Amino acid sequence: MDIRLDAISHSYGETEVLRDITLDIPSGKIVCLVGPSGCGKSTLLRFAGGLERPTAGRILQLGTPPQNCLNPLTYIFQDFALLPWRSVRGNISLVLEDHGIRGARADAIIADVLARTKLSDFAKALPKQLSGGMKQRVAIARALAVNPAVMLMDEPLSALDSQTRELLMDDLVTLWTRTPFTAVYVTHNLNEAVRLGHRVVVLSRRPGSIREIVEIDKPLSERGYADSELETIQKHLWDLMREEARAADEELIDA
Amino acid sequence: MKLSRRETLGLIGGAAALGLASPAIAQNRKTVVGAMNLTSHSGSFIALERGYFEKAGLDVELKFFQAAQPMAVAIASGDVDFGVTAMSGGLISLAQKGAVKVIGGALAEEPGIDGQKLLASDAAFQAGLTSAAGLDGKRFGVTTAGSSFHYMGSKIAAAEGGIPQFVPLQKVGAVIGALKSGQIDAWSIVPHIAKPLAASGAVHIIGNVSDFLPNYQVTTVFTSEKNASGDKGLTEAFLKGFSDGVADYDDTMVDRTNGDEAVDEMVKLIHNYVYADRPLEKAAPSIINGSMRLNRGAALNMASLGDQLAWFQAEGLVDSAITLDTIVDASFVETIDG
Amino acid sequence: MPETTLSSPSPASPSGAETRQEVRFRGGGFAPKSRRWVAFVVFAVIIAVAEWGTRTGWISALTLPRPSDVLQTLIDLYASGMLFKHLGLSLTRLVVGAALGASLGIAVGVTIGLFSYVRAGLVPLVAALFPIPKIALLPLFVIWFGIDEASKYALIAFGTFTPTVVATYGAVDNVDRSLIRMGQSFGLSWLSIVRKIVLPGAMPGILSGLRISLAIAIILLVAAEMLGAQYGIGAYILEAGSLYDLERLFAGVLILSLLGVLLSTTIGMIERRLLGWRS
Incomplete structure (x- = not known):
């Protein structure tokens, strides 16, 4: 199943946030959205999953999601969004309960996603007992449990320290390599973009529009830490963004 | 100082x-x-x-x-x-x-001089509380326990062999309200309050305090x-x-x-x-x-x-x-x- | 710049050994620690002073009763069996009234938190009801609900209702919006979101609101027993007051205080059980 953003524009009152964005998310690929702060990349992601409505334009699902998919468009949030009063297991069963999946069937799904995210030993732990990296792995496990057609990831690693981030990037790569998934990955971190993106979409500053789309052909599994080829691409991306980032940084906030 | x-x-x-x-x-x-x-x-x-x-x-x-x-x-x-x-x-x-x-x-209180009156609510009166003899078990209004109302009610009822329940209502105004609305059955009070109340028809005078407590x-x-x-x-x-x-x-x-x-x-x-x-x-x-x-x-x-x-x-x-x-x-x- | 005698980190004066000085610790205080026994010492000292003062005549019998007499009054009350008659009636009034008021308050508070129209309609009403001294309405309640138990339940229920509503809708407002958004993003039904995300998320706020509401319920217990109550801790205190019987007055007040402490401890236990997930 593909996702198409068709001529999306959006404004908050007088302020124009996004202008005429058309973008295809092809099945089985990770598309990274990068851009200076305030360019509307997170807003775009919320449109993509139907959490907000754009002023103009449409979001289209092309094709039908696979049969066993419970929640085609599934988010992973920057702040993890785990229910603190539920255990790791409870947080995952939360999203299954509404689909009537309980008992042995739920246990099987939970055991599977916990194994995939290397959390099998922590099923009974409460979120307050977990580190940031583990919390995000729980959130990923929860997303995997509903077998999504597209993962919508909103700066999933931004709340983590840089070492944890490296480890989680490896985990994501492993997950994707085993079973390729479709994802829109919003980040301000260019390193993440070049490590995880098959395609990197650079947005301009407000009002956000597509500046350039960079394709990276190197397989995810072959991209490593301090890869010189990737650094060249990262430098190219930074050159595209530097002036805009500076200008965006100097903008007065009048929210 | x-x-x-x-x-x-x-x-x-x-x-x-x-x-x-x-x-x-x-x-x-x-x-x-x-x-x-x-x-x-x-x-x-x-x-x-x-x-x-x-x-x-x-x-x-x-x-x-x-x-x-x-x-x-x-x-x-x-x-x-x-x-x-x-x-x-x-x-x-x-x-x-x-x-x-x-x-x-x-x-x-002095025999021969109009003194405090024993009152019954209209409802209690209609139900047969027409004299101090019927006070046993009835709800008798008092301001507080140990007030003069408590004393009068107890002594008057006892004279007829009865023991009422005493309902504390703190203020005279509250007792009047409760008596008028029939929430309590009986009360005793000075004549200048008793007489207008009886005249309004909401309560009835069923006795004189001095009959039970002469020279009180x-x-x-x-x-x-x-x-x-x-x-x-x-x-x-x-x-x-x-x-x-x-x-x-x-x-x-x-x-x-x-x-x-x-x-x-x-x-x-x-x-x-x-x-x-x-x-x-x-x-x-x-x-x-x-x-x-x-x-x-x-x-x-x-x-x-x-x-x-x-x-x-x-x-x-x-x-x-x-x-x-x-x-x-x-x-x-x-x-x-x- | 004149030569300074302060030791300097500059490597230019490595020989300043005679001015070597340990850095003064200045980070103390401002960190509350658990010192439970202090409360008991304070209590014991106050009671001892009162006992000594009343025994020596330094405190007159009119000012304060002798603590040992108050204790004796309590023992007598217990021995006569009246303690449980008073306590039983008061606790019934407290439990029925507070349960009515709090459950209704939580229900109304949650609906205010969830529905904009209900909020627009009821928040001003609750704000208008909140500051009314409920005691002033007692005579009205007696007319509406009669002089018996119903008016006492109503007064306590009304008194606990408004603070519970305010605490509850505040707690619902404070539920992390990102969790609700997460629920929506996973396609959870509205009812599931309310039941599994909003209510548990509002629980800390609701419980701390209940702490206040229940203290108010105890205060109102005395007021509720002003009209027409022959038995009950509040009636007992009022009777002692009108008889100027300080021993009984203090005995009654002591029972109320203990009731308050008990209630507060119970809520604390419930909190620890239900809100163990809080970091």
């Missing part, structure tokens, strides 16, 4: 008394008298308005209270010098703690222990002025020996304090209705007080070790026995 000044004045007064060998002693002594806006406090009103207090050497200021309880506490604390109130459990307790002393009598000493004059034992001059002076006021009241309002004109004049005087929020024409009948005997010379009915104390003790409301002497200093006035 206040007390020491008062004591000094007392000493000066005492010295003056010795010098003159006369009971009229103090001169313009500042004295605070506690009162409530009820006809039973007329002795104080008349003594003030007609200058009897002044003649006794007192510069009296009246301080008004909405209930007897705070007045008793104000006397105990020394903020008020003299007051008139029913002998309640609270007053006995304060006397036991050495704070207050009963020094004279005021309002009393309803209210007493009391003061602080300090005044009673340490400042006899002041206490005597107060009782002198007060008694003159009481004598005028009894002559004019109760015994009617001074003619109708004097009644009108006195009603006008009392109206300054009682039912002051109503026009005189409307207040007058109530004031006249409320005329009950105030004991001449503030005489004390010791038998009635003894009976009341015994009842309070029997009910477990006050310490059973208290004797009448602890509460009453009968050295200032005449006593009536029986």
